[in-house]
Amino acid sequence: MRTMVAALLLGVALASPAVAQPDGKRLPGDYPLGSDSLVHADVAHGRLEGPFEFHAAAFPGTVRRYWVYVPVGYDPARPPNLLVFQDGQRATNPAGSLRVPAVLDNLIAKGDIPPTLGVFVTPGNLSDHYPPNLGMSNPDHRAAEYDALDDSYVRMLTQELLPEVAKRWRFADAPERRAIGGTSSGAIAAFTAAWLRPDAFGNVISFIGSYTSIGYRPASGAMPMVPGGDLYPTLIRKSPIRPIRLFLQDGSNDLDNEHGNWFLANQQMLAALNWANAHADEQGDKGPRYAVRHAWGDGAHSDAHGGAILPDVLRWIWGKTR
Known part of the structure; x- marks a missing residue:
């Protein structure tokens, strides 16, 4: 019963109402x-x-930037959880x-989630040094890294970047204590990393995920x-699950273009995950199940809704009511 109540409360929290206008109406998004x-x-x-x-051997000729968030009270003798987030800028x-x-x-201070080390990484850029004038814009190698379904990106993370970070800061090894997240193509990159290496990442945060045909190339x-x-x-x-x-x-109101319809694509993801669980139940499969939650809103291709619910998403992943 306690778990059911917690889930219901989470659902209410994730419903994040939009801003009310003076006439009582609200604007989508x-x-x-x-x-x-x-x-x-x-x-x-x-x-x-x-x-x-950081120059990665997995993507020759590229350079990327990364930041490391070190939580208050960091103790290498007690390695914190790990959160990797794409589009770090x-x-x-x-x-x-x-x-x-x-x-x-805020969540660590409240004790809502355990101490967590954050690694925020940009996509690569095809240059010797990361361009100082890019600001919040996308580096030019983003699609090649984030929208591909092969293991190049997760190999870069697990074999190159995270070992580099580990030279200075320790973090958890257990996949259930690691999360990887992103928005748009950064979200599909996060899912691909966990899909190919669930032993390295057990939790995924996917906001406005690009589960569309951006990475598709016809035979030639x-x-x-x-x-x-x-x-x-x-x-x-x-x-297998x-x-x-x-x-x-x-x-x-997410994108609908030559690559696909983002909202429909995300609904297809949810339907497939739920079907896989139900099918495994029907077959008496004693293996793992996907743990899935979702929040559909009326936003466009924007980080706004994801940002508003991020605290509750992290509570769902690592909170006390998990």
Whole structure:
């Protein structure tokens, strides 16, 4: 009963109402940040180290930046949980929609989630050094890394970047104590990492995920067809269940273009995950099940709704009521 009540309360929290207008109406896509996403003077702040430049052998000719959030009271003798977030320049932006370091400060201070080390990484850019004028814009190698279904990106994370981070800061090894997240193509990159390496990442945060055909390439000459992210619902239905805990968010006004319809694609993901669980139950399969929650809103291709619910998503992943 306690678990059921907690789930119901979470559902209410994730419903994040949009901003009310003076006439009592609301505008689609208005999702205000709550207190848990704001900086508070009476809350101790972790350190955000970086940005550091990083050249990855998995993607020759590229350079990326990353930041490391070190929680208050970090103790290498007690390695904290790990959160990896794509598009690190936006995830760490103190004026942006996500403000992940502030969320971690507040939730850790309240004891709502365990101490967590954050690693925020940008996509690669095809240059010797990361361009200083990019700001919040996307580096030019983003789609090649994030929208591909192969293991290049997760190999870069697990074999190159995280070992580099581990030279200075320790973090948990157990997949259930690790989460990986992102928005848009960063979300499908996060899912691909967990799909291919559930032993490395047991939790996924997917906001406005691009489960569409961005990565698709038709067969040409001797080159075979390269699939896009719209294949995932099929793969989920036809593959053994991975031990993954996944939160999906999207809005009914998300993109609809030559790559696909984002909102429909996310609904297909949810339907496939739920079907896989139900089918396994029917077959008496004693293996793992997907732990899935979702929040559908009316936003466009924006981080706003995801940012508004991020604190509750992290509570669902690592909170006391899990």
